[in-house]
Amino acid sequence: MENYFDIVIVGAGAVGCAIARELSKYKLQIAVLEKESDVAAGTSGRNSAVVHAGFNNKVGSLMAKLCVEGNLGFEKVCRELDIPYKKTGKLVVAFDEGDIKGIERLMDAGKKNGTPGLSYISGEEVKRLEPHVGGIGAMLSSNTAITNPFIYTVALAENACANGVKFYFNTEVRGITKRENRFRIRAGGRYYHSRYVINAAGLYSDKVSSLAGDKSYKIYPCRGQYYILDKRTSKYLSMPVYPVPRPGIGGLGVHLTPTIEGNILIGPSAEYIKTKCDYGVTKDVMNQLFKEAKELLPPISIRDTIRNYSGIRSKLVGPKVGGFGDFVIEESIIVPGLIQLIGIESPGLTSSIPISGMVRDIIGSKEDLIPKPEFISERRGIVEFRQLDAAEKDRLVRECPEYGEIVCRCEHITKKEIMDAIENPLGVKTLAGIKYRARAMMGRCQGGYCLTRIVEILTREYGVPVEEIMLRGNESKLFTGRVK
Numbered sequence: 001m002e003n004y005f006d007i008v009i010v011g012a013g014a015v016g017c018a019i020a021r022e023l024s025k026y027k028l029q030i031a032v033l034e035k036e037s038d039v040a041a042g043t044s045g046r047n048s049a050v051v052h053a054g055f056n057n058k059v060g061s062l063m064a065k066l067c068v069e070g071n072l073g074f075e076k077v078c079r080e081l082d083i084p085y086k087k088t089g090k091l092v093v094a095f096d097e098g099d100i101k102g103i104e105r106l107m108d109a110g111k112k113n114g115t116p117g118l119s120y121i122s123g124e125e126v127k128r129l130e131p132h133v134g135g136i137g138a139m140l141s142s143n144t145a146i147t148n149p150f151i152y153t154v155a156l157a158e159n160a161c162a163n164g165v166k167f168y169f170n171t172e173v174r175g176i177t178k179r180e181n182r183f184r185i186r187a188g189g190r191y192y193h194s195r196y197v198i199n200a201a202g203l204y205s206d207k208v209s210s211l212a213g214d215k216s217y218k219i220y221p222c223r224g225q226y227y228i229l230d231k232r233t234s235k236y237l238s239m240p241v242y243p244v245p246r247p248g249i250g251g252l253g254v255h256l257t258p259t260i261e262g263n264i265l266i267g268p269s270a271e272y273i274k275t276k277c278d279y280g281v282t283k284d285v286m287n288q289l290f291k292e293a294k295e296l297l298p299p300i301s302i303r304d305t306i307r308n309y310s311g312i313r314s315k316l317v318g319p320k321v322g323g324f325g326d327f328v329i330e331e332s333i334i335v336p337g338l339i340q341l342i343g344i345e346s347p348g349l350t351s352s353i354p355i356s357g358m359v360r361d362i363i364g365s366k367e368d369l370i371p372k373p374e375f376i377s378e379r380r381g382i383v384e385f386r387q388l389d390a391a392e393k394d395r396l397v398r399e400c401p402e403y404g405e406i407v408c409r410c411e412h413i414t415k416k417e418i419m420d421a422i423e424n425p426l427g428v429k430t431l432a433g434i435k436y437r438a439r440a441m442m443g444r445c446q447g448g449y450c451l452t453r454i455v456e457i458l459t460r461e462y463g464v465p466v467e468e469i470m471l472r473g474n475e476s477k478l479f480t481g482r483v484k
């Protein structure tokens with residue numbers, strides 16, 4: 001079967017989905033091809049979830065410009081698409097005189113980058129804002145915020161989908177040829193045709209570029225490992241706390257970040273690795289992470305950790321050079337019509353909306369983009385039952401008894417929320433897809449109690465045998481059959 005589109009976007013991360021949503025405002029036929037079974041399966045679902053303010057980025061870089069713009073516009077997108085967002089502020093803490101000099105450098109860079117809301121605060125003020133954090137002073141960035149990167153990407157994709165964009169999961173792009181201004185893309189056993197290919201393949205953007213005939217890039221994978229702490233630690237921290245970054249391989253140093261759901265993240269580390277798919281965590285790094293985190297926030301204990309994970313940065317600079325490269329966002333000189341997004345490492349999540357604006361402008365410089373009057377700008381997410389007051393909960397349970405059944409005890413997720421997650425517009429039915437949309441299985445027991453109940457719901461509601469229930473994609477069966 002052959003499919004014809006104006007634009008094919010490769011990759012359903014935050015960047016690919018932001019572009020899909022932006023371009024869905026115009027009269028265009030658009031497809032997103034994603035090799036995994038859901039959105040945000042790459043770096044976009046594995047980061048610190050911080051909406052950065054832009055003082056960390058090299059003065060004059062595209063990264064700095066898009067980060068500042070992204071930060072200033074983030075709240076509006078979150079309001080439109082019902083995405084969790086909290087402006088927490090952030091502290092960059094100094095522990096010695098050398099760090100104070102580092103803060104001066106950051107304040108200067110922030111000023112030149114146009115980052116609003118930066119101020120120097122004393123050790124006493126640090127104690128007032130974050131009583132459990134030490135330090136002799138700090139830079140306060142009042143515009144820094146936190147979000148949920150998975151819901152962010154889901155929301156962009158769902159809104160793009162509502163506006164006509166087609167999403168194809170388990171569809172890995174394996175070949176791209178171009179003839180007479182048309183691309184022919186081989187993916188998932190089919191062919192897709194388009195006039196433009198947007199390469200938003202993150203870690204694999206060098207590979208996708210090569211497939212299309214532009215061999216100019218090499219991505220160096222650089223892993224960051226994390227701990228997730230139990231929600232009971234949330235009382236110790238109200239905003240991200242970072243040490244002053246030291247020159248190195250290009251991370252911001254091990255930091256502590258509250259998540260929007262009330263956990264704390266420790267990490268990430270920064271280690272160059274050989275393969276792009278090694279999401280492991282290692283004992284040495286994890287031990288070091290905890291040690292450094294405890295120096296920043298003494299009350300935490302190793303018993304507070306409930307899970308760990310890692311994310312991989314797609315760096316354009318290798319270990320010999322170190323530091324940060326800049327974003328590459330341009331039409332390939334070698335392959336016209338191939339729009340490249342390469343080296344979109346941190347702050348790529350924060351910058352994704354202005355990045356999508358740049359891509360629109362590149363297409364708009366070659367095509368007449370005709371706005372679609374029927375574009376729907378808003379999207380509503382799943383109602384979070386646990387956040388409601390008693391009267392509202394009562395009303396909902398009377399209207400829909402599925403709100404009266406708690407399935408995930410740790411996170412207080414009801415059957416109705418599970419059903420809403422299953423019935424998502426993108427058609428994702430994996431356990432991971434349900435977990436990230438409804439938060440079930442994300443609590444202290446990590447699914448020990450509710451996983452089997454969710455499997456039961458899936459088999460009953462959809463009349464499918466238990467062997468068909470997948471954790472993530474097609475290769476991740478959980479059951480081989482019934483034993484009784």
Ligand SMILES: Cc1cc2nc3c(=O)[nH]c(=O)nc-3n(C[C@H](O)[C@H](O)[C@H](O)COP(=O)(O)OP(=O)(O)OC[C@H]3O[C@@H](n4cnc5c(N)ncnc54)[C@H](O)[C@@H]3O)c2cc1C
Nearest residue numbers: 011013015035042043044047048050173202224348349350
């Ligand atoms: C440790 C860490 C911490 C970070 N913290 C922050 C932060 O706090 N704030 C912030 O702003 N940014 C942060 N970032 C950066 C941010 O996560 C990334 O910049 C952003 O997620 C990149 O999005 P993307 O869509 O370009 O890539 P991805 O999310 O990786 O998406 C690319 C997609 O392409 C798909 N794909 C690849 N090859 C193919 C193919 N051949 N065919 C089909 N599909 C394909 C992949 O499966 C993937 O889903 C962090 C990154 C890391 C690693």
